[in-house]
Amino acid sequence: MSNIRLRFAPSPTGYLHVGGARTALFNWLLARKLGGTFILRIEDTDVARSTEESVNAIFEGMRWLGLDWDEGPFFQTERFPLYAEFVEKLLKDGKAYKCYCSAEELEAKRESALREGRKPKYDGTCRNLTGDIPGKPFVVRYKAPTDGITAFDDLIKGRISFNNEELDDLIIQRSDGTPTYNFTVVIDDATMGITTVIRGDDHVNNTPRQILLYEALGYPVPRFAHVPMILGADKTRLSKRHGATSVMAYRDMGYLPEAMVNYLVRLGWSHGDEEIFSRDELVEKFSIEAVGKSAGVFNPDKLLWLNHHYIKDGDPERLGELLVPFLKERGVDPAVGGPALSSVVKTLQERSRTLIEMADGALFFYRDDFAYDPEAAAKFLKPEVVPLYEALLDHLGKAPSLTHESVE
RNA sequence: GGUCCCAUCGUCUAGCGGUUAGGACACCGGCCUUUCACGUCGGUAACAGGGGUUCAAGUCCCCUUGGGAUCACCA
Numbered sequence: 001m002s003n004i005r006l007r008f009a010p011s012p013t014g015y016l017h018v019g020g021a022r023t024a025l026f027n028w029l030l031a032r033k034l035g036g037t038f039i040l041r042i043e044d045t046d047v048a049r050s051t052e053e054s055v056n057a058i059f060e061g062m063r064w065l066g067l068d069w070d071e072g073p074f075f076q077t078e079r080f081p082l083y084a085e086f087v088e089k090l091l092k093d094g095k096a097y098k099c100y101c102s103a104e105e106l107e108a109k110r111e112s113a114l115r116e117g118r119k120p121k122y123d124g125t126c127r128n129l130t131g132d133i134p135g136k137p138f139v140v141r142y143k144a145p146t147d148g149i150t151a152f153d154d155l156i157k158g159r160i161s162f163n164n165e166e167l168d169d170l171i172i173q174r175s176d177g178t179p180t181y182n183f184t185v186v187i188d189d190a191t192m193g194i195t196t197v198i199r200g201d202d203h204v205n206n207t208p209r210q211i212l213l214y215e216a217l218g219y220p221v222p223r224f225a226h227v228p229m230i231l232g233a234d235k236t237r238l239s240k241r242h243g244a245t246s247v248m249a250y251r252d253m254g255y256l257p258e259a260m261v262n263y264l265v266r267l268g269w270s271h272g273d274e275e276i277f278s279r280d281e282l283v284e285k286f287s288i289e290a291v292g293k294s295a296g297v298f299n300p301d302k303l304l305w306l307n308h309h310y311i312k313d314g315d316p317e318r319l320g321e322l323l324v325p326f327l328k329e330r331g332v333d334p335a336v337g338g339p340a341l342s343s344v345v346k347t348l349q350e351r352s353r354t355l356i357e358m359a360d361g362a363l364f365f366y367r368d369d370f371a372y373d374p375e376a377a378a379k380f381l382k383p384e385v386v387p388l389y390e391a392l393l394d395h396l397g398k399a400p401s402l403t404h405e406s407v408e
Numbered sequence: 409g410g411u412c413c414c415a416u417c418g419u420c421u422a423g424c425g426g427u428u429a430g431g432a433c434a435c436c437g438g439c440c441u442u443u444c445a446c447g448u449c450g451g452u453a454a455c456a457g458g459g460g461u462u463c464a465a466g467u468c469c470c471c472u473u474g475g476g477a478u479c480a481c482c483a
Contacts, residue, residue, distance in 0.1 A: 011483045046482055103481060110480090119410060120479070139481055157413070166411055166479095174481040181483045205412060205478045228414080228476090235475070263420095266432090270421055273431040292421080294414050295476065302420065302433045312446080351445045 004036030005195045008062075008069070009185070011043040012054035015246040016061030018298065019200065019230045019238065022264040026227060027198045028067045029265070029286040039192060040069040045076045045184055061247045065257050066279065074192070076184050083179035086187050086217065087140050087172060095216045096172060098138040099126040103175075121168035140173035142183075142213060150208040155225035155288050157201070162208040170209055186210050190219035198288065201226035225288050228268060228295040238298050250303075254326060254354030256314070259307035267296045276309065308353040316342040319349070319358070326359035327366070338366040 008024040010016070016024075031038035042058070044050035055073075062069070090096035099122075110120040127143065144167050151161030172183035179187075189197060204226050214221045232242030244250060250260055262277055269291045271277070277285070311319065320334075320341035327334055334341045344365050345358070352358035 009483095013483080043483060049482075106481085114409085117409070121410095154413095160412070162412075168479095171481055176481080178481085180481070185483085200477095201413075202477055203483090206483095208412095226413090231476085233419085237476085267420065273422065275420095275432050296421090297419055299419050299433065305433055350447095 002034045002036050003195070004031065004034050005039065005193050006031045006036060006198060007039040007041055007072075007189070007192065007194050008067075009041040009043050009188070009199075010058055011046065011049075012051060012058060013046070013049045014054055015057040015248060017238075017245040018247060018264065019245075020058075021061060021065060021247045021260075022230065022267065023198065023200055023227055024062060024067050025065065025261060025264055026225075026269075026286075026288065026291070028069075029282055030196070030198065030288055031070075032283045033286055036195075037070045038068075039074070039194070040072040041074045041076070041188060041192070042072075043076050043181070043184070045178060045181065047077065047178075050077075057246075057248065064251055065247065065261055071192075074188070076188065079184075079188070080179070082191070083173075083184055083187055084177070087179065087183075090142065090172070090216065091140065093216075094143070096140050096142050097127060097129065097169075098132060099141045099169075099171070100129075100133055100136050100138045101125055102137075119166075124169065127169065137175040139171045139175050141169040142172050142209075142216065144169050144209065144212055150211050152207060152211060152221070152224055154204075155196070155198075155223055156228075156291050157204075157226055157293050160204065160207070164208075164212075167209055167212070172213075182206055182209055183213065186213040186217070186219075189222060190214060190217060194222050196223045196225065196288075198225040198227060201228050225291070227291060228293060230267065231295050231297045233297060235295075235297065242298065243300060254356035254358070255303070255307050256310045256322070256355075259303065259310045262310075263303040263306050267298065268292050276306075304353050311352055311355075311358070312349050314349065316345040316349070319345045319355075323355055323358055323362070326355050327362060330359055330363060332363065332366045334366065 006027040008020075008027050010020050010024075028038050030036070040062070042055055044055075059073075087096065091098070106122070109123060113120045122141070126141070145164045148164045149161050150164055150167075151159060153159050170182055171180055173179050188194075207224055207226075211221050230238045232238045234242075238245055244253065247260060251257070258279070261279065261282070265277065265282055265286070266275065269286070271285045271290065323341070323345065324334065332338075334344075338344075344362050348358045348361045352361060
């Protein structure tokens with residue numbers, strides 16, 4: 001048993017996509033392997049973009065993949081008083097200050113800096129202001145050190161270091177009083193006792209300023225592991241135009257959760273030459289140090305292969321249950337008649353790569369209004385039944401010709 | 409542009425100083441099979457380039473090139 005504490009902290013601004021799912025999976029796997037604690041936290045401080053549908057979509061996706069959490073879900077919007085408390089503390093300690101620069105002023109400064117080839121960072125106008133300006137709106141900025149270096153040993157990427165002079169005084173509280181991401185994430189991870197932060201590597205550049213915040217607050221700095229991102233076939237960030245990115249879309253396309261889990265874990269992680277891993281094997285063999293450092297391309301063909309593998313080896317009873325909704329979509333309810341579903345499944349397992357393919361194949365057993373592939377029928381139906389078949393097709397209003405010339 | 413990161417077959421990867429550079433997906437052949445599929449056997453295919461270090465470099469160091477991330481009162 002260990003007291004490692006991990007978390008998955010998505011922001012509810014859309015469905016659970018494959019990248020997030022993999023991050024969640026890595027966290028879950030490590031927690032289960034080490035007997036630690038896995039926490040789910042919803043980062044909904046951006047009230048305008050966060051939706052309840054997205055929250056539910058995240059729960060649904062995690063449930064489908066079998067990623068159960070031990071604590072939470074926690075919602076950041078319910079913790080605003082806590083964040084305010086810490087802002088107050090930093091202000092009192094002189095580690096943060098009120099900045100009265102308007103968004104427009106800052107924007108203008110940023111533009112001119114960019115134009116003149118300078119770094120577009122906050123110039124510190126309000127850094128040494130003495131006393132408040134009553135009635136004027138302000139944001140709160142963390143007073144960052146201007147020299148020295150901040151470094152950390154990433155569990156995946158190794159040592160990464162930054163010169164503090166590259167950092168500027170980040171805003172921790174907006175003018176409307178709400179806290180910002182880099183602040184809430186630190187307060188939450190610190191107060192929830194997170195010991196290891198596994199997240200996407202688009203956060204690498206946020207890490208040094210977060211480390212500085214931990215130190216300013218007097219909390220121990222957790223270990224970090226930044227997992228590389230998932231790319232599309234053209235090596236750009238995976239997005240809708242590469243195909244489905246929502247994990248639930250894969251369920252709807254007839255994929256099995258164990259295939260998705262197996263595929264996702266092998267994208268970026270490996271264990272010798274092994275390709276197929278049961279959930280128990282993953283819990284036993286997974287290690288964050290074995291995760292690769294470079295981004296990986298999402299390969300739908302391999303996912304399909306894995307899905308076929310799990311369908312072939314799957315329990316017919318369970319596959320039958322998973323197949324029912326696909327059958328109903330096709331106007332078939334196996335409960336009202338026809339052969340036993342599990343026996344139907346057994347005849348289809350070898351040749352079905354998805355539950356959609358299996359459902360299409362199963363129609364044969366439950367409906368009469370389907371047509372044989374003309375070529376195959378011509379080749380394999382006995383000559384004497386061909387006229388019958390043609391008559392049937394004719395009756396149904398379909399009339400592909402089946403001639404005896406094409407019969408061997 | 410600044411900062412940070414990355415780099416083995418088309419793709420996912422093994423490799424952790426000495427290998428005929430291995431496996432998997434995909435692809436191409438053979439076998440099996442009255443179709444398809446499954447299975448099985450085999451094949452094509454990679455260390456980005458250049459300097460070092462070393463008896464020896466895919467493995468260590470530097471540079472170049474290429475790719476990515478990030479520079480918000482988003483997360």
